[in-house]
Amino acid sequence: MNMHGDPTTMTLTRPAAPAVTTPAAATPTRWHRVYHGLFGGDLLGLLGLVLLAVLLGIALFGPMLVTHDPLLTTPKVLLPPSSEHWLGTDHFGRDVFSRTMTSLRTDFMVAGLGVSGAILLGAFIGLICGYYGGWFDDLVMRFVDIIQSFPLLLIAMVLILVIGPGVESIILVTMLINIPTYARLIRGEAMRKKTLEYIDAARCSGATESSIIFRHLMPNTLGPIVIQGSLNLAAAVSNVAALSFLGVGIRPPVPDLGVMVAEGTNYLAQGAWWMSVCPGLVLAATIFSLNLMGDWLEGRLDPRRQEI
Amino acid sequence: MTSAIFKIDDLAIDSVRGGVRQRIVDGVSLWVAPGELYGLVGESGSGKSISMMAGVGLLGQGLEIASGTVAFSGTGHAAADQRRLRGNLARGVSLLFQNAKGALNPYMRIGRQVERALRRSRRDVDVKAELTELFRVVGLNYGDLGDKYPHQISGGQAQRLAMACALATNPRLLIADEPTTALDVTTEREMLRFLALICAEREMAIVLIAHNLSLVSEYCRRLSIMHAGQVVEAGSLASIFAQPLHPYTQGLIAAVPDVDEPREVVPLAGSVWGGPRNVARCRFSHRCALARPKCNAGRPPAIEREGRTVSCVLYEEVPA
């Protein structure tokens, strides 16, 4: 199970892009400049972006792309992939392809909502803590530490006991798990920036505390948030699917990639591989492209990488 | 010149970051005689440290050798063969850094660190005795400090310790990269006096890299002055100071306040790295009051004149 993308909380430097030597040319060609300017010579970033765009498109336009009703049960059970059912049918005769498309959307949404909520809440907490400091900061950060040290399953267990299983609790779990990351991030930025001169200048010119917080501190933190966001999103999608696979997350009949794989395992012995393999493949591709993009963003936006 | 212990010829280094290539060291040449205290002066970013690091095979990341040869004790290699040059480090070349505390391994007791350097280069030696002696030479007590960690000693002590490590390998050449910049004035004096002392005692050549011309002028007989990756003037200190030829040198000297002769202090205009970067030209031309079109037409020639070499078109002999 994915360790809720934690190593990304320790964003250490990333190496410089592999040295591309323009043979004896003093000024890089136009094409080179665009390529390097946009992607820093990182082909992988390009790949990730393309893949992600495809998957996002699917997620957004999912309902329009399905060939059959994803929830409709038919007697055409366990058919292998064919021209009519591109990825075959499952044990209830439902079209696997359509279910996969719809599930992708569900997973994206759940993970997306969870991470967005985490960003908003975490940023808010971090801003307050970082800016005001004091005992409030100590207390809240201690609390945040505790949440961060607990495994995903644990928090899932606790929350599901209270709220019951289902989509809402999974969104909540995702949110809770990721709040510490952003709280800490924003708090760090706030603490660093609040002593900068331009804040004092703004204060002198009569700006209110809240406007200082929102108009001056926030824009600078956008970069790290976006980086963490995409990496966390990748982990979130993975975790949502994993929890659903275990039966602790999204439950049938709501289509979900993890659930589909779980259902498929029962029919592996009969050779119906498409039920498990296909949704999983799509899931892996989604996570991979999100990770690629996050990695690429980290390389581009990380201020420590900026060379003079 | 054949007896030079260290010689760099036409060293050129490019920075290759993000696919963009920039020349940051452009045709540096110098030579150091055995047992000589040689000065290498330049503003921050003039490429003096990078040149020396390249000369001992410690070129940093994102940098590439474009041309040049380096010779140590008569054996020359292409500068691009960094690996080969690194081999010299264990056999006769040592370095000293500006950040002494940072140069020491924070996880290891300092006695052991010096011991490691010692064992690396000298096998059959009474380690304990040698260590005690090394510490004594740099003015420290092995018994007191041997078991301590770097964070437990002062900056001055750390610098001495780094010196002990450097001397442990019994080098013929020591490259001291701004060893005193981080020290206070008194300690700085002590350190430089010490350097001059061991230079003479051990007949060990030292390349003293500094950005302070007056500092270098007290201890070095010969020096090179660098600007933006080019050597502008090099040779005997006496002749350079008596009559600085290169506009940059003149500017440098004019910018230093003189206690004995009160005069107007004129700082240099412009910045080191202004002007086009990847064009072969004199890299001082954009700051030079005497600049002419010829200055930007190519790398300025190195002209021998009155006991030094000056790289400036002003001094080109005009055919009669």
Add this chain to the structure above:
Amino acid sequence: MRLPPFLTYVLRRLVISTIVLFGVTIVAFSMAYLLPSDPVTSRYPDITPEQRAEMRAQMGLDQPMIVQYLRYMESVFAGEFGRSFGTGNAVAADLALRIPATLELAVYGILFGVLVGLPLGILAAVYRGKFVDSVVRVVNLAVESVPAFWLGVILVFTLYFQLRVVPSPIGRLSPIFTAPPTFTGFFTIDALIAGRFDVALAALRQLMLPAFILGLGIVSPIVRITRAALGESLQEDYITFGRALGLRSRQLVLGDALRGALVPIVTTLGFIIGNVLAGAAVVETVFAWPGLGRYAVTAITTSDMAPVSTCILLIASCVAIANLLVDLSYALIDPRIRHEYAR
């Protein structure tokens, strides 16, 4: 009385951990107490209201919350964790069987993860920016992206159902063997102690795939953190100075630089170890491994209170202990931290 400063550091961490754990017991208990679904009706859905009330009284579910909590804490300290409605056994007994299973899996998995991840991370750090580094990064990213549960399913399908290369995923030991007598709870070790090499081998074969998948999930964070931390460490001045002194590259990288990178690496390892009990849940589900993770998951889905709260407590304790050990190790690694409290 003045304690050695480092001891105060340790004690402080201990106190905080204990407080946190107490908090966890309260949370665990009150969560279970506020259960929306009733353990009785979830097990016996057709029960009548009177029978339900009777059963609840029997189980002591009608007492006030505080009383139930105190009773709960009493039993915790007595080593009694209640009874599972799912298995019918005492939770303690259930755990006694399952913890060694997960432990054995975890140990092999972590070993694999570290033995593969650490060298790869070192390689990527040393050859930073070069081809090797790019390859490691991409492969790591790919491995990280593949969901463990899916990989498990795929591998079981291809390697077992199709190719019959690995043993069937039915748990720790194929039914034709009997479990070895218990010394450590590790089948592989116990079998060796008992001299039954065939059993040891069989147990090892059953472990192969699940440990591999578990380990794979560990490889990614380890490669990431090692690469990043060692990469930074290698840029430090003292490494360059070491080179300047002519010290050999290998010694500098593996000795000096790695030491400098140890703090973040150990932190990550601590996090991994603290999480592994929970992380094993997926692997155990796919491979029918009779371990703690699967036990916990089943308990959640059936709203079985006693096992759930016990598992919460157990996992939280693991995390707390792991964190404590990590904090202690910092002092061992870095003399600056050791001496910071000597002021």
